Amino acid sequence: MTFDIITNNLPALTVIIPLIAGFLTPIIGWINRKLCWYHVMLTMFIVFLITASNLLTVINTGTIHYQFGGWAPPFGIEYVIDLLNGFVCIIIAFIGLMVSIYSKESIKKELPGKTIPYYSIYLLLVTGLMGMTITGDIFNFYVFLEISSLTAYALIAIGDRKDGIVASFNYLIMGTVAASFILLGIGYLYAVTGTLNMADMQNILPTIYDNKVVLAALAFFMAGFSIKVGLFPLHTWLPDAYTHAPSTSSALIAGLMTKVGAYAMIRFMFGVFTPAFVIDMTRMTEILTWAAALAIIVGSVLAIAQSDMKRMLAYSSVSQIGYILLGVGLANVIGMQGGLLHILNHAVMKSALFLVAGAIFYRTGIRNIHQFKGLGKRMPVTTTVFLIAGLSMIGVPGTVGFTSKWYLVLGSMEAGMWIFVLIILASSLLNLAYFWRVFDNIWFGHPHEVEKIKRDEAPLSMLIPMVILAGLCIFFGIFAYYPLHYILEPLSNMLLGIGVLP
Amino acid sequence: MSDIQQSIIIRTIVRIMIPFILLFSLYVIMHGASGPGGGFQGGVIFGAGIILYAMIYGIEEAKKKISDKANRILASGGLVLYAGTGLLAILFGGMFLEYGVIPLMPTTAYTAKILIDVVEIGIGMTVLAVMISLFFDISPPETEEDMHIHEEVE
Numbered sequence: 001m002t003f004d005i006i007t008n009n010l011p012a013l014t015v016i017i018p019l020i021a022g023f024l025t026p027i028i029g030w031i032n033r034k035l036c037w038y039h040v041m042l043t044m045f046i047v048f049l050i051t052a053s054n055l056l057t058v059i060n061t062g063t064i065h066y067q068f069g070g071w072a073p074p075f076g077i078e079y080v081i082d083l084l085n086g087f088v089c090i091i092i093a094f095i096g097l098m099v100s101i102y103s104k105e106s107i108k109k110e111l112p113g114k115t116i117p118y119y120s121i122y123l124l125l126v127t128g129l130m131g132m133t134i135t136g137d138i139f140n141f142y143v144f145l146e147i148s149s150l151t152a153y154a155l156i157a158i159g160d161r162k163d164g165i166v167a168s169f170n171y172l173i174m175g176t177v178a179a180s181f182i183l184l185g186i187g188y189l190y191a192v193t194g195t196l197n198m199a200d201m202q203n204i205l206p207t208i209y210d211n212k213v214v215l216a217a218l219a220f221f222m223a224g225f226s227i228k229v230g231l232f233p234l235h236t237w238l239p240d241a242y243t244h245a246p247s248t249s250s251a252l253i254a255g256l257m258t259k260v261g262a263y264a265m266i267r268f269m270f271g272v273f274t275p276a277f278v279i280d281m282t283r284m285t286e287i288l289t290w291a292a293a294l295a296i297i298v299g300s301v302l303a304i305a306q307s308d309m310k311r312m313l314a315y316s317s318v319s320q321i322g323y324i325l326l327g328v329g330l331a332n333v334i335g336m337q338g339g340l341l342h343i344l345n346h347a348v349m350k351s352a353l354f355l356v357a358g359a360i361f362y363r364t365g366i367r368n369i370h371q372f373k374g375l376g377k378r379m380p381v382t383t384t385v386f387l388i389a390g391l392s393m394i395g396v397p398g399t400v401g402f403t404s405k406w407y408l409v410l411g412s413m414e415a416g417m418w419i420f421v422l423i424i425l426a427s428s429l430l431n432l433a434y435f436w437r438v439f440d441n442i443w444f445g446h447p448h449e450v451e452k453i454k455r456d457e458a459p460l461s462m463l464i465p466m467v468i469l470a471g472l473c474i475f476f477g478i479f480a481y482y483p484l485h486y487i488l489e490p491l492s493n494m495l496l497g498i499g500v501l502p
Numbered sequence: 503m504s505d506i507q508q509s510i511i512i513r514t515i516v517r518i519m520i521p522f523i524l525l526f527s528l529y530v531i532m533h534g535a536s537g538p539g540g541g542f543q544g545g546v547i548f549g550a551g552i553i554l555y556a557m558i559y560g561i562e563e564a565k566k567k568i569s570d571k572a573n574r575i576l577a578s579g580g581l582v583l584y585a586g587t588g589l590l591a592i593l594f595g596g597m598f599l600e601y602g603v604i605p606l607m608p609t610t611a612y613t614a615k616i617l618i619d620v621v622e623i624g625i626g627m628t629v630l631a632v633m634i635s636l637f638f639d640i641s642p643p644e645t646e647e648d649m650h651i652h653e654e655v656e
Contacts (some may be wrong), residue, residue, distance in 0.1 A: 012598040016585060023581040025573050069591075070600035 006054075011066035011079045014050050014089060018043060022123030022197040025201040029116035036119045037104045043123060044100045047130070052478060055086040059486055065136075073136070074197035080136035083491040084271075087340070087483075088133045088263045091347050095255045096126045098465035102355055103248040106362055110246045114158055120311065121158070123250065125151040129260050138186050139196045141264070145228075149175045152257055155249040156241050167240035174227055174237040181224030188217035189272070198272050209277055211394045213232065216284060221268050228261035231294035231299045231325065235318045242314035247358025250310060254317055259343050262324045266340075269328075270495040274425065277330045289329035293423045295322035300430035309357045309367050312434060313350065320346045326420065327408050335411020336492035337484060344483060345392070345476065349401065352389040352469035356382055359466065364372040369438050373445030378456050381463055383442050385470040390435040392473040395428050399477040403484075425494035507558055516558045523551035527626075534622035535615045541625025548626065549633030556634075561641055564634075573635040580627030587621050 006013070021043040029036045057064060058081055066079040081089070088110035100122065111118055128148025135141050153175070190196055192213050193204045208214055230238035238258075242250050269278045271286070278284045299319025306312040324346065327339020359382045360375065361367055376383045392399035405424055412420035432497065457463065506512055533545030556564030588599040596603030601617040602610035 006592075009598060012592070016588065016598060020582060020585045020589070023578045023585070026578045027582075030574070066597070068598055070597045070602070122538075279549045 009066075009414060010050050010054055011064055011081055011134060012068065014047060014054065014124065014134055015079075015127055017050070018047055018123045018127040018130065022120050022127060025120040025123060026116055029119070033115055037100075038116055040100045040119045041097070041101075044093065044097040044126070047126070048090070048097050051086070051089040051093040054081050055090050057081075058083055058086045061276050074195045077140050078136040078197060078199075079134050080199070081134060083207065083487050083494065084267065084340075085133045085263070087487050087491070088260065088343065090126070091259065091344055092126065092129050092133065092256055095347055095351050096122075096252065098351065098469060099252045099255070099355070102251070102358075102462050102465045104461045106246070106248050106358055106462065109362055110248075111158060111160075116337075118155075118158060121151045121154050122252070125155060127412060129256055130319075132260055133263060136198050137196050138189070138198055138201070142179070142183055142186055145179060145264075148257070148260070152253055155253065156245040159244070159246045160250070161244055163240070164244040164246075167237075167244040168301065171237040171241045174234075178224040178227035181220045181227070185217040185220035185224065188213050188220070192217075198267075201272055202274060204281055205272070206274055206277070209281060215282065218273060218278070218284065219428070222265070222284060222288075225261055225265040225268070226291070229258045229265065229321050229325070230261075230318055231291055232298050232318055235295070235299070238318060239311055239314040242317065242354075243308060243311045247361060249353065251351045251354035251358060255347045258317065258321050259347050262321065262328075262343060265325070266328055266495070269395060270497075275495065275497045277300070285329040285331045288325055289330075289417070289420065290324035292322040292324075292329055293420055295319060296326065296423055296427045297430070300427050300434070304430065304434045307369050309360070309369055309372075309438070310354070312369065312438075313353050313357060316351060316431070316434070317346075319431075320350065320393075323408060323424075326424075327411060328403075329495065330411045330415045330417070330420075331490070332411055332414050333492045333496060334407055334414055336495060337488045338404050338407030338411050340485060340491065341400075341407060341480070342486050345400040345404050345473075348469055348472050349389045349392050350354075352385060352466060352473065355395070355462070355466050355469070356386040359462050361455055362462070363367060363458055369441055371403075371442040375441070376443040378454070379458060382458050382466065386442070387439065388438075388470040388473050390439065392477065394431045394435055397477075398474065399467070400473050400480070402477060403480040405496040423452045507560070513558055516554055520551050520555055523554070524548055527551065527630075531622050531626040532619060535618040541622035542629050544622070545626035545629025546633060548630040549637075552630070552634050553637045556637065556641075561638060565638065568634060569633065570638070573631040573638075576631035577626045577635070580624040580629075580631065583624030583627070584621050587617055587624070590617075 022041065025036055025039060028039050054064065064079075064081040065073075065202055066081075066381070067073065068077040068079070071077070103118075103122075107115055107118055125148055128144050128146075130149055131144030132148060135144060142294070153168045153172045155157060156171060157165045186196075189201060189205075192208055192211055193201050195201050195204065227234045227237075235502075242254050245253065296319045299315050299317070301320060303312050303315035303319065306315060324339045324342045327335045327337070327342060330336070330339070360372070360379065364375075364380060366372065388399070392401040395401040395405040405428065408422055409421050412418070412424070458466075527544045527547035528546075530539040530547060531541055534544070552564060552568055555567065587601075591600045591603055592598055593638035594603045594605070601614035604613055604617065606616060607613040
């Protein structure tokens with residue numbers, strides 16, 4: 001009986017549990033500041049279990065619909081979990097859990113005295129991202145978009161560094177412009193369809209595709225989401241924001257914010273509009289592939305020019321977002337699988353890399369790549385994690401990065417776009433160029449007194465999440481069959497309107 | 503600023519007005535389910551009452567009435583009250599925020615009204631606390647001169 005009550009409400013609980021826990025954090029911190037960490041970790045663990053259960057239910061029995069307050073759609077707010085958002089939700093919950101475990105020591109050192117507000121905002125950011133992903137109502141989506149954006153600005157600005165505040169302000173301006181575009185798009189669609197429910201809207205829209213308001217709405221959405229995901233040349237907020245944020249914030253935001261933006265872009269293109277409209281009628285996907293290809297090359301080239309570790313990783317994010325959108329824009333099943341798989345892969349790799357950057361900064365205070373000499377001996381586990389995640393970014397076989405790039409290359413061939421094959425290969429070489437500099441300094445750089453370097457590893461609570469993430473880089477590299485077969489293949493068919501869900 | 507704070511007319515009028523402002527805000531909050539108004543509007547009016555007091559009598563005086571800690575607890579507590587009401591509906595076997603399933607009153611509509619009022623109170627608490635703490639946070643710290651003026655007037 002009680003179990004039924006909980007299982008029926010799991011979709012709502014995915015959002016509500018981090019929300020309530022976020023508001024309880026100040027009260028718990030008021031009792032004892034040290035309890036906050038356990039509270040956040042426990043919450044994230046519960047959310048992770050819920051999202052895992054949701055995903056399994058979707059795989060086994062099909063899409064879940066949840067009506068808020070018992071009001072039937074299209075009038076009430078509906079939460080819809082299908083393979084796409086079930087997949088993204090579990091990534092959010094997992095990265096959130098890993099970063100929360102890691103945050104204990106890092107927060108103590110980087111943000112002394114701000115533990116309580118940090119954890120409150122942390123849980124609210126997770127709430128916002130979950131809500132954006134899980135909702136089936138586009139205005140509800142906008143509300144959660146604002147929650148996640150506002151909390152992200154706060155997480156970037158929470159440090160003591162003045163640069164962080166400036167970066168956060170730039171992000172705020174760009175993010176607000178993006179949100180305004182998205183809001184305008186929602187308003188236009190609401191004006192012509194009279195509904196806010198995504199599925200309902202998708203049924204109504206095909207009859208009025210020649211309407212210019214619908215075209216304008218699509219353009220607004222694409223412009224808005226391009227800023228949100230940091231697609232070149234609208235990426236200018238991204239490097240500063242990632243560089244100057246506290247370590248744990250950068251890992252969380254770099255790992256998740258842009259992925260959820262990419263998810264939203266996919267959802268709006270294929271879940272609000274129809275594949276026929278974005279692929280054939282407006283050729284939006286084709287524009288997207290070229291923009292993505294440009295982002296891949298320019299992001300990698302800019303990353304080579306950086307000497308600050310976090311800034312290099314930030315520019316690398318610009319290029320990796322290109323991979324995701326390239327796969328989606330190719331609009332064939334194989335390319336789509338590659339793009340969607342890269343959402344998972346990039347979240348895992350980039351979080352691991354930012355966590356390593358944070359751990360190195362925690363122990364040594366160094367962020368400049370050229371000062372990393374001898375670090376391989378000093379922090380062997382941390383730097384090994386960096387090596388694995390870095391190789392995965394380059395796309396060495398046996399790691400996750402290889403699988404998604406392989407699918408992207410196959411997808412480009414199937415689409416007959418050989419130039420993208422060249423771009424992906426060229427970008428892999430560029431990735432190698434900027435990661436090799438770091439590997440070279442860490443493992444082969446010889447400081448004058450090699451013998452004197454003592455082992456000085458990061459604390460265990462920081463090592464565990466990093467090692468788990470590195471392990472996943474290899475696990476999904478070897479067993480890529482599971483996500484591809486159970487989730488991504490039916491999902492890609494569904495998105496492109498080829499097959500129907502089981 | 504200091505001239506206005508010193509004026510005996512303004513100080514007296516503010517002192518008379520504030521109870522009515524607060525009473526009106528409670529009326530707006532409680533009226534949320536059955537008429538125009540609601541938690542947000544009522545909370546803003548309540549917050550405005552306290553802010554008016556702070557403007558005339560000084561931040562320090564206002565903090566004696568409603569401290570930072572009280573603000574923090576009100577802000578969190580209000581939202582917990584809101585979400586808790588929703589969870590209560592889940593515990594009684596309904597959907598989140600499906601008020602009708604809770605057997606509180608003989609008719610579902612009446613139950614819903616009562617529970618919407620509870621939710622409005624929660625929203626009101628949060629809004630007033632956040633309004634007030636925003637005002638406290640962005641107002642500049644009081645100078646020694648200002649403090650001196652207070653002492654003179656009193």
